[in-house]
Amino acid sequence: MMIASPKISTNGRPVIRQLDEAAINRIAAGEVVERPASAVKELVENALDAGARRITVDYADGGKTLIRVTDDGCGMTGDDLPLALARHATSKIDGSDLLNIRSFGFRGEALPSLGAVGRLSITSRVAGGEGISLSVEGGRMGPVRPAALTGGTVVELRDLFYATPARLKFMRTDRAEAQAIAEVVRRLAMAEPNVGFTLRDVSGGGEGRVVFRADPESGDFFDALHGRLAQVLGADFAENAVPVDADREGLRLTGYAALPTYSRGSAVAQFLFVNGRPVLDRMLFGALRAAYMDVLSRDRHPAAVLNLTCDPERVDVNVHPAKSEVRFREPALARGLIVTAIRAALMGAxxxxxxxxxxxxxxxFRAEPLAPVAAPPRIYQMDRASQPALARSFRFQAPEAGTAPGFAEAPSARVxxxxxxxxxxxxxxxxxxxxxxxxxxxxxxxxxxxxxxxxxxxxxxxxxxxxxxxxxxxxxxxxxxxxxxxxxxxxxxxxxxxxxxxxxxxxxxxxxxxxxxxxxxxxxxxxxxxxxxxxxxxxxxxxxxxxxxxxxxxxxxxxxxxxxxxxxxxxxxxxxxxxxxxxxxxxxxxxxxxxxxxxxxxxxxxxxxxxxxxxxxx
The missing domain is CATH 3.30.1370.100 (MutL, C-terminal domain, regulatory subdomain)
Known part of the structure; x- marks a missing residue:
């Protein structure tokens, strides 16, 4: 029995039709916004591009019902807001050169995509201007209204994927989605040590619970990054990592690489950045593994936080919808720099x-605690009166012939x-x-x-x-x-x-x-x-x-x-x-x-x- 192909119309020749703007935005949202953590990443990156020095992220129910990002960046005017919610409208590039990209965002897809699948509202104010607000729900944009705000921008996204119910079925548990959001914020916090980040879980209302906090670091780059890594990854990593600073032919690698004896059982402590952008690039992770090749066993993984900087025209960041992968013009040069720089830093240790x-x-060494038993208070030697005679007699002496074996006769160490x-x-x-x-x-x-x-x-x-x-x-x-x-x-x-x-x-x-x-x-x-x-x-x-x-x-x-x-x-x-x-x-x-x-x-x-x-x- 022949089964009809679902791709072939049974009504004759298929008709080509132009999709409306709302359908286009929902399709684009599937590529840009995979889960709540993707929305948080796009919004926080927008805040960083706006020059924010402090960013607060609130979420409820794993980000499914609420995501709110507040920043103290440059803000937007009443003329900017409608354009910000239009597809492919951006302040990051002018479209003449797609290789010279110096910002996190550049496609102009995130905000219209979020507005197409959720209830999005943006409140913003530029220095010396008035506060304004704009809402979009399921792709339908409302009017620009006045709003009260001291400065910066507040982006609030409610009921993510309410307009695409099928996508909600693929969401994981609230806890898993919250962990993914925290991971995104932690990565961006490591990329920008001079920016303060606060992450709060406001499920159930109220002020919520602070999940993660990293205050802005001061000092030079390495001091600031070292302090931020101690906040994000813990004092153990910061104490057991060596600084990496090397350059070759216009590429520079900076960051910290952990000592081989501070290895992990999986690759959970590997964070790589290209021009400050968090990436998950197979070539770069392979180079990191190669750098530790003869100091780690196969079942152990190195820990490192590394940023590779170069002229933006030497790396293409527009090869993945989530911008998590990059393509280098000279991949062998980038890989070689990572391997040699880390090996030199480890050898310097x-x-x-x-x-x-x-x-x-x-x-x-610590003994297991014993069950409490009734016993008289213990009196230690240092608590007793001085006994010089006993002290003088307490000496290690050679054993006499015929004595029973004891500590002095059977030492466990060659002295x-x-x-x-x-x-x-x-x-x-x-x-x-x-x-x-x-x-x-x-x-x-x-x-x-x-x-x-x-x-x-x-x-x-x-x-x-x-x-x-x-x-x-x-x-x-x-x-x-x-x-x-x-x-x-x-x-x-x-x-x-x-x-x-x-x-x-x-x-x-x-x-x-x-x-x-x-x-x-x-x-x-x-x-x-x-x-x-x-x-x-x-x-x-x-x-x-x-x-x-x-x-x-x-x-x-x-x-x-x-x-x-x-x-x-x-x-x-x-x-x-x-x-x-x-x-x-x-x-x-x-x-x-x-x-x-x-x-x-x-x-x-x-x-x-x-x-x-x-x-x-x-």
Whole structure:
């Protein structure tokens, strides 16, 4: 039985007809306003374009029944308001150059789209002018009326999607929509640290509940951004992130990248901006991942807030309805800047590790609370009268022959003799004092202790040494007795041969071998036996996905990492005091030594004050 196609009219030839303005606006709203968070994004961006210094966002029922954005921007006049609600009317561009875009908005679609699917009212006042108001409901615009307002603009959107009931069925729960709104405001707050943001949930009426607040930051860019990130992402991120500031050929990357030991289980703490615009661009996120490639394991994700600025004509922001994706004129340059800038910033951090590692260690030390039992008040030694005789007798002594085993006879740590010269407690990683369980070095610093995983630490040191040797010259290659002939498409073969010189520097030598074929003459010696066809196809996949390939370099780094693991100090090996101190000094001098090749911390630092709190001394 044949089923009629729903796309084909059964009444003969389909008739082409012009849609009315209301239908056009509702169709456009489906692209621009996907959910309440999309409406908040458009309205807050309009406020930022108007020069607002303080922005307040109120919402009710997840934004479904009310969204109100109040700002102290430049405002609009009575002549501006009707134009602002007309399609493709904007003050951001004049239409002569669609590449030189220096504002958040530029299409002139948001306000008319919102007015087509909800009940929209705008109240505004310019400096020295009168307050005015205009309402539009389901695409029908009312007259301009006088209104009371001290300055700026208030945009109120009620009953979103009431004019398109089918869209309401696709809304998520109030809580989920509210979380999406909060995420939008948080991202824009990070993009504009000098602007104050307040987000309130006014469900049920009244003043509502403040969900998020970020006061305007002062100072230079990095100080302001650091303060804003502490407000938005928390003090832990701000404390464990390093500043990034690099430029190359007119592109500049600024922001903060977290230490590898402050990694996350998902990509929830990655925020990227292009010319201050929040973006969700696959190429940029891939570059961020590549920058942390050899300091994080595959199941961990870096945390970063980065802004890439350039001439607006070098990036196209008009490639996605929500303006969340961009297209660079020189994508390889943008990607390379991100990778090199972050790696340089992380290397500049030296041996530093995340402070949260120490906090987690202290948390693991704390004993579970015991059930209360009736007991007499405890009297501590410091509360008793001085007992000099007892104090003089309390000494560690060598065990007498035949005594029962005890603490002094079976120590859990190898204690080295005190060095003859003053120990370097003033160094960042202190002076080695003991080795416990033949794997962990205990070092004393001026303000606490450091516990070092000797195998993980030495593994990173050896790995960095091997990479430095590789950087000094070409990667050694091994010639194949019989070249591998790999059949590819003409396009894929041409793309690989364009990179022949770069691949040769990594030990992979390829030559053309007829139409669509490539001959592999040499492969990196460090890789041993190689599946040449599989390697070339992996490289092509990377080129298609990211515009370039780090597959071969990543494979070589992985082999170097394995070599470092096998060539490092093994767990269970006893180390002399001079060896332990030499390891500490080399860690202090080696970048990225705060984590092993897999992103795990190589050492934990505990402050003396925290240790004393564990024992109730503070």
């Amino acid at each position: 030296g041996h530093r590790a995340s402070t949260t590692v120490g906090a987690e260690t202290l948390g693991a 080295e003799p005190a060095p003859t010269e003053p120990a370097p407690e003033g160094r960042p990683l202190g002076a080695a004092r003991a080795q416990v369980h033949e794997n962990y070095i205990i070092a004393q610093t001026e303000g606490g202790i450091v516990i070092v995983d000797q195998h993980a630490a030495h593994e990173r040191l050896v790995y960095e040494r091997l990479k430095a040797q590789r950087a000094e010259g070409r990667v050694p290659a091994q010639a194949l007795l019989i070249p591998d002939i790999v059949q590819l498409s003409d396009l894929d073969a041409a793309r690989l041969l364009e990179l022949a010189d770069d691949l040769a520097d990594l030990g992979l030598v390829i030559e053309p071998f007829g139409a669509g074929a490539v001959a592999v003459r040499e492969t990196p010696a460090i890789l041993g036996q190689v599946d040449a066809a599989g390697l070339l196809r992996d490289i092509l996949d990377d080129l298609a996905d990211l515009g370039r390939s780090d597959r071969l370099r990543g494979r070589i780094d992985a082999v170097l990492s394995r070599m470092a693991c096998h060539g490092s100090v093994r767990s269970g090996r006893q180390m002399r005091a001079e060896e332990m101190n030499a390891l500490l000094r080399e860690m202090e001098a080696t970048p990225l030594s705060g984590q092993c090749n897999h992103g795990r911390p190589t050492y934990v630092e505990l402050k003396l004050a925290d240790i004393e709190r564990l024992f109730g001394r503070r």
